[in-house]
Amino acid sequence: HKLADYGDQRLRTNARVSGWTDVGPAGRGQPQAGRKEAPVGSGLIGQSWAMLFASGGFKVKLYDIEPQQVTNALEKIRKEMKFLEQSGSLKGSLSAEEQGSLISGCLTIQAAAEGAMHIQECVPENLELKKKIFAQLDQIIDDKVVLSSSTSCLLPSSLFAGLVHTKQCIVAHPVNPPYHVPLVELVPHPETAPATVDRTYALMRKIGQSPVRVMKEIDGFALNRLQYAVISEAWRLVE
Ligand SMILES: NC(=O)c1ccc[n+]([C@@H]2O[C@H](COP(=O)([O-])OP(=O)(O)OC[C@H]3O[C@@H](n4cnc5c(N)ncnc54)[C@H](O)[C@@H]3O)[C@@H](O)[C@H]2O)c1
DSSP, X not given: OHHHHHHXXXXXXXXXXXXXXXXXXXXXXXXXXXXXXXXXXXXXXXXXXXXXXXXXXXXXXXXXXXXXXXXXXXXXXXXXXXXXXXXXXXXXXXXXXXXXXXEEEESSHHHHHTTOSEEEEOOOSOHHXXXXXXXXXXXXXXXXXXXXXXXXXXXXXXXXXXXXXXXXXXEEEEOSSTTTOOEEEEEEOTTOOHHHHHHHHHHHHHTTOEEXXXXXXXXXXXXXXXXXXXXXXXXXXXX
């Protein structure tokens, strides 16, 4: 709670300084007029981000290199939302049907990026593949979009090396399953603009996640390092 409060205080200060007011004032779960978020890669993590963004009332454009994967993802998401609604665990204040109608699929990365305010890369953990995706997005986007990676451990300085829009790039590392575990660590590139961190922080809060700011990139980020220390200790206890 202390960390979250600290984050909110910084956010208010930075928002005042930069005049930034990008995530609208509507309550959580209300439709966010004109805002669109785009997960790139519709596997496990891409689907979870899509559901979380929709729970916050955001329009979502889901993209995958495999068109069938998008179709399957949309079907799975709608079924999952219905199930969560019936069991009383659906996030946000919109119904499963309303949230489902906010999510659609597309066949090209250009269509995903068009009009998006936040693009969340969710392709497999492969540096060259992710770099290729960010290089493509770098050529398409303007200077208002946040480019975010779901990477579990690739460093921002490797992922975003040589991009024109590095200031708009960040890692937002979720915890599996992201829909049920709210922690997200935000890891900046050394050149990431404070406004990019603030916008991502605010978006995460808006969709009900608990973002933590990691002040600089570090091998394994913070979560993996803490998690692996606990796992190693658990093994030692078993031994
Ligand atoms: N699964 C986890 O527990 C977990 C937790 C935190 C972070 N992550 C990270 O999230 C990212 C995604 O993981 P995942 O588990 O969802 O993987 P996944 O294999 O379930 O999904 C990846 C999707 O990306 C698609 N894809 C491949 N190449 C593509 C391209 N060029 N353009 C668009 N789409 C493409 C694939 O078709 C697939 O649908 C990874 O970086 C992973 O490290 C995963």
